[in-house]
Amino acid sequence: MNNLAGVDLNLLTVLEALLAERHVSRAALRLNKSQPAVSHALARLRLLLDDPLLVRHGGGLSPTARALELAPHLSEALDRMRHLLAPSGFDPAHERRRFRLAMSDYGAAVLLPRLMPLLRSEAPHCDLLVSQASREAMEAQILDGEIDLAFGVFPGLSDRLAQHRLFEDRYVCLADAANLPPPGSLDLDLYLARPHALVALRGDIENEIDRGLSALGRRRRICLTLPHWGVAPRLIVGTDLILTVAYGILPPAIETGGLRQFALPFPLPAIPFMQIWHPRRLGDPAHQWLRERIAGFFAEG
Incomplete structure (x- = not known):
């Protein structure tokens, strides 16, 4: 489709909404249009692009390979058009x-x-x-x-x-104060002898800490993986677990809750x-x- 004459470019905003919502009714709400109007626009888009674009799957719509191919280019093109038509400058006190x-x-x-x-x-x-x-x-x-x-x-x-x-930022280690030997820190061998807690959305993706250990030919045992930083320090109180975290996430009074902070026993670059x-x-x-x-x-x- 090289000739734009006679093409309603508003159809592209409908396609953008359908790809985002993957549901005709939700796309209609997003666009402030009726459901029949969005369905009609989808039918026109299918003829225009010679592809089903979205097909029924479960309770919604699933994009075809052609639709997935178009999605990033569509988003970029519409963003450029919006920027082109938008007023110059930004008034933060009044604009929505x-x-x-x-x-x-x-x-x-x-x-x-x-x-x-x-x-x-x-x-x-x-x-x-x-x-x-x-x-x-x-x-x-x-x-x-x-x-x-x-x-x-x-x-x-x-x-x-x-x-x-x-x-x-930098990495620091936390452990239960009662389970740390004097002077309240661990060398690399003792660090690796303890089980560890890891904060990550997925435990199967290597992180900076384990890459650093791998470079030394060492590895740690992770016995707890969880996705939330905020609760992690409380979970190691009263255990032999070690938590290695970014310093900036620690609350100011972390050591008053039964925990002790100590330096990471091997070098890592800044975060x-x-x-x-x-x-x-x-x-x-x-x-x-x-x-x-x-x-x-x-x-x-």
Whole structure:
């Protein structure tokens, strides 16, 4: 389809909604259209693109291979059109916007207490939708246009994405104070002799700690894997478990709860905490405003 004459470009926004919702009724609500209107638009799209695009599966719709191929290009094209037609500049005090962010609860702990007061005071009509996913899933969501910004540690980041380092953190270890020998720390052999707790959305993906140990020809036993940073320290109280975590997630009074903090007994690089986004967002003044305000939270000085 090289000739756009006679093509209703509004059909593309319907396809975008259908691919996001995978349900005609929900897409209609999203677009503020009637269900028959969305069904009619889908029929026109199928003729236009010579593909079923979405087929019934269970209680919803499942995209065809052609639809999945189109999805990232469609999102990028519509974003560029919206930016082209949007007013220049961004007035945070009056404009309405929903920002879609993805981060772990570590990211939420270090970022959201800074971000929410700023938004309420400077951009009171802007909303946040925060989700959590694995690193790989967050990168895919950025590429597919499902989220605006993602936060975390992204080794081997795709060169299709833009990034900015916000700050660096370091790893520390926690153990039950009563189960630590004097002077309250462990050498590498004792560290590896203990069972470990791991915070990860998936336990089958190698992390920086285990890559560092692997480089030394060593490995640890992980007997607990859980997805939440916040509850993890409380789970090792009264046990022989060791928890290796980013220092920035620890509450100020961590050692008053029966735990002892000690240094990691082998060297690891600093943890680079990044914000990442798709370059197609570079021309969006609201997106730029948000990125710059977040970077300002962690700027030196």
